[in-house]
Amino acid sequence: MWILRLNMTDHSYKLEDILERYKHLGGRGLTSTLIYDEVDPQCHPLGPANKLVFAPGMITGTSAPTSARVSVGAKSPLTGGIKESNAGSGWAPALARMGIRALVVEGQPEGEGFWMAHIAMVDGKPQVAFMPADEYTGRDLYEVYPEIYARFGNKVHVAAIGTAGEFGYPNSGVAFNDMKRNPTRYSGRGGLGSVMGSKRLKAIVIDPTDGPGVHIADEGLFKQGQAKMREALMEHAITKPKGGLNSYGTAILINILNEAGGLPTRSFSAGRFEGAADVAGEAIFETNKERTGKEVYNHACSPGCIIQCSNTLYDKDGKEAVSCIEYESDWAFGPNCGISDLDAIGQLVTLCNAYGLDTIEAGVTIGVAMDSGMIPFGDAEGAISLMHEIGKGTARGRLLGMGAANVAKAFGNPRSPTVKGQAMPAYDPRAVKGIGVTYATTTMGADHTAGYTIAPEILSVGGASDPLKAEKGKADLSRAFQKTTALIDSSGHCLFIAFAILDIPSGFEGMVEEVNGMFGTNMTGDELVELGAEILRRERAFNEKAGLTKAHDRLPEFMHIEPLPPHNVVVGLPDEVYDAVYGEL
Template identity: 40%
Template structure:
């Protein structure tokens, strides 16, 4: 197989691999944008997300393959079992890099096997085969990845599911190896792990040892743009902040805005903030030593190094990374103010292959229903064990916050389009609330977080433009395969992205190519959702958030519906 960018299509029933060139309309897309294009071109939008007609798509972004700092992310997509609409979830680690090095710019998994046996798909530049995966059935992500690395060697990339994906739970994600071979980088949102489980695939193993990086049309120009990008990134003050404190720094920031989810989104401040703050985490890890690491990169060559390795009091690693979203949803949102306890909950979520955001939200709804006490770590662990055991209670919670609220008849369920909100309460950070409401992806901060905008976040009348811009940029970055934090460098020098694409592909691209890719992606995603039956009534936050005041500012989400309907008024949706 030549090292050229191609479509790799695997039928999981016949076990055939077909390789073809990109069809018209796909050529200048990657990552999230390419997934949206494929779903519109190939999928019946009304198909069963866990049935034979859904596809599971692995798409490296347009800049993936050359170890640019923070630019080797993998996008995974399909029709979401959780939202019923378009879904793209992306992750760091090594999956995207290795796929690009075997000449695969998109991998499409089709159909379903006739039997229920688990398989492992092995891919290299020379081979595609289905290996028996039955010995991994029911095993957690950590044990499974160890077994796979022993069999296939330490240099492969692996994307795999845990027991939650095997059970086809709607909160299941797909784990990917980081540069230290830990299966800790999850494409978490929307239930794509359940789609992988529905196709009988426990793991995808990519061996790029016989491959090479994608061709570069203008190597000199690419290296020049790369040098400019590295300087811009390293010169940005936020790069240092994230290296020291990681995403956990957002805990104090969200608290200061009155938007830190606390006890099932009932309050915006947490009295035990200091116990879960980034400063506490850093101090603890520096003191504990051993496996602890306060600054760590999930992708080879990342200069930001916002990740961490969280160790216990004896310096033994518990989990990597411990991120803000998990701290918010499985810490303050559960009334838990101890980082060791949050880290252990995080490990359990990872091992099961569950989205920690969705799981944390579901557990808090369960607490609201009296199934556990807020602040009780042991009871939270017991409910997670119910998921592992596949009990009726476990299946309810493992299918997400909406499932849990429906089963226990709870009104305060923080979801949009069936997907749980991230760790920013939209009544205090209203631009992000607009994103939650209107994003085709469902409630997701990565679709357009607005907390860094220099505005009054409580003013309901100035949020639309901020969210619109954030959503367009986020969709553009996801199409490039770029971490949002790479925006520190690209935002300071926006001419670098066009220069990189021109040098990489030889394309003539406009100066606003980031926004052009974002707009194109959102148009495609909106189109798919509309064909699946979504209307403007789905672009709303839960009614209780428009009535129930959030302390300490005593605010509700009061951005008018007619304003929400203007977020995408630049799209002609009558065509």
């Protein structure tokens, strides 16, 4: 088992045996620990001292269901703090099966050109070839990916940045291939694409052929855990085949957030959108049925997934137009921009994939631009045109590529729906107070996945908590979710297994057994959750040294003074609640 280091200063590489203290870590736990150990928190995110770390999860590369996740970490150019952004792709198990537990990209070359790294097994060990990649720069990733596959063969997996990362935008993601080899699976959040771009690395192509595979210490225990996890996923109404996610995708959430009055509309000025039903997951399903003449169920983003929540929108001729329209992307360009045209939303999502942008940050940025008067709300054509400007790097495009918080500043607009410089996702914290506590306090900047209190607050999964009640208990709720999430993000499982294991205790047992089987350990569930808490403490310590303190754990002022219809509520939580999340960790 190795850590593979790519030194971009001189285009050399080093294969190191993994140190004892990293052996039982994976995914987010490993990226955040390596960054905590090796990166100066005061460094410039785009300078030579920052490092970009890729780590498959603890059990990624095994046959455990829904476990093909990769974490990407660095100091974030968007938030100025530590970042972990998680994606599902065949790239993740491919890296794991080559025996690589973490890939660390370091240094920075002189000169202007871009490079790519090709990693393949030679004599039982990963070998890296660096090659010029200028032919792929400045271009649409939907054109670039087929060329890379034509050159290296269909067995490879590809991570790459788009023009957003090349330009160094704070809004830029790292793209991974989906099952059809398109650049649609993203570690989108926090500007990690520009960290990769700052190292002049355009793409990492991995060929897992002849990899040693992953070693499982106790096969019997692992299989037992895997079976329990599988059973839970197959049984739960949200995760089972033809269940909620497989039928309607993550955009099934549009209607329920709208009903709850927490669907941020027109840049967080209302909690309900009159066009919600037209852009919801159900509308995507019905539109596809009408356009293809059959019921289309969703597909997997990565190998071995039971949930299979990735949708496709078909065009009027019944041809595939875009995949995938996630809830957050659908909302960011739809209700958040006052746009109710599904085809336009699909086009905007495609442009994010083509240019290498985070859909949440991009949609919220366009929303802020609309709120600031650059173009009107509902102007889909205008939004598409702005997205092209971002991707092509015009002066206006570069401003928008800086993200929502910076655009709000440029227009003197105090309505900046951001925390620590990162755009808020698709739940208004005035109407769903627990998720606001997560946005404010997570080490990541405004991020729903970091502590998804939406499950009990809106979905009645894993208990129930009144979303509108401003109570101290929201700190406990958010903290509990943040700890468990840090664990799941480290395991290699997709976070969506949480829906099943929150309601079905044997599913959680299964995850504990998988991890113990993998490493030959004997940890209890509580000990594993404590490992999640330890990861959070490391991230928090990094952020404090980087200058992010509890003064940054706050929601924007306008949400404390501007009531949100239909419930006409402001946030209404005192600072002590936010401070209690990490104060009592």
